[in-house]
Amino acid sequence: MTQTVLHIDSSARLSGSVSRDLTAQVVERLGAKEVIRRDLATPLPLLDEAWIGANFTPADQRSDDQKATLALSDALVAELERVDTVVIGAPVYNFTVPTTLKAWIDLVARVGKTFQYTEAGPEGLLKDKRAIVVIASGGTEAGSDIDYASRYLQHMLGFIGITDIELVAADQQALDAEGSVQKAKDAIAQLAA
Known part of the structure; x- marks a missing residue:
């Protein structure tokens, strides 16, 4: 059973967002004891430049300013470390993830914290x-050659060690919005809690 979930939404739409609606359904389905x-x-x-400089300064040599610069990144990494499941809502904007989600990835992909070189x-x-990654798109088919969103997220999650990845796709809504969303809801109903 899922204990703790990190629920991430990245849609710019606060209302009427398919990805937000579907991630809420995923989180409800999981029945977690705690949701961040x-x-x-x-x-x-x-x-x-300040962030890059702070990040590449050894932790024991960082100034107070550098520690403050990395504080948000450290908090985001701590959230990831604390949970056992991450639910990400990712609408497809121009064939890839929203810039807000890319910014989150940049802040959590940290050498020595979430990955290392061997x-x-x-x-x-x-x-x-x-x-569990929820993809919502107007015209892009999930998994197709032009789907840079789900493939990128699968790669980056795997890169930081999260390899148990399930994709829920409400894709190509411009062709069949109702059918696309229903397909995603059916996939959510099949998710193991």
Whole structure:
């Protein structure tokens, strides 16, 4: 049974959002004891030179300013470390994820915290976690050659160690909105709690 869920929404639409509606249904289906909510409608800061400098300074050598610069990133990583399931709502904007979700990824993909480099290549450090990614699109078919959103999320989650990934797709809504959303709801009903 799912104990703790990190529920992330990234749609710019606060009402009428298919991905938000579906992630809420996923979280309800999981019946978690605790849900940590992260709504990216309020954008996270983008990486800048100060952040890069702080991140690549060894932790024991960081100034107070550098620690403050990384505080939000540290908190986002701590959220990931704490949960056993991550639910991500990702509408497809221009064939990929919204910039707000990309900003979250940039802040949590941290060498030495969520991944490390080994002689065998990169190794994700967030193991034994599950991710359920809800994709909503107007015209892009999930898994197609032009779907850079779900493939990117699967790659990045795997890169940080989350390899148990399930995709719920309400894709190609421009062709059949009702059928697309129903297909996603049917997939949610089949999810293991």
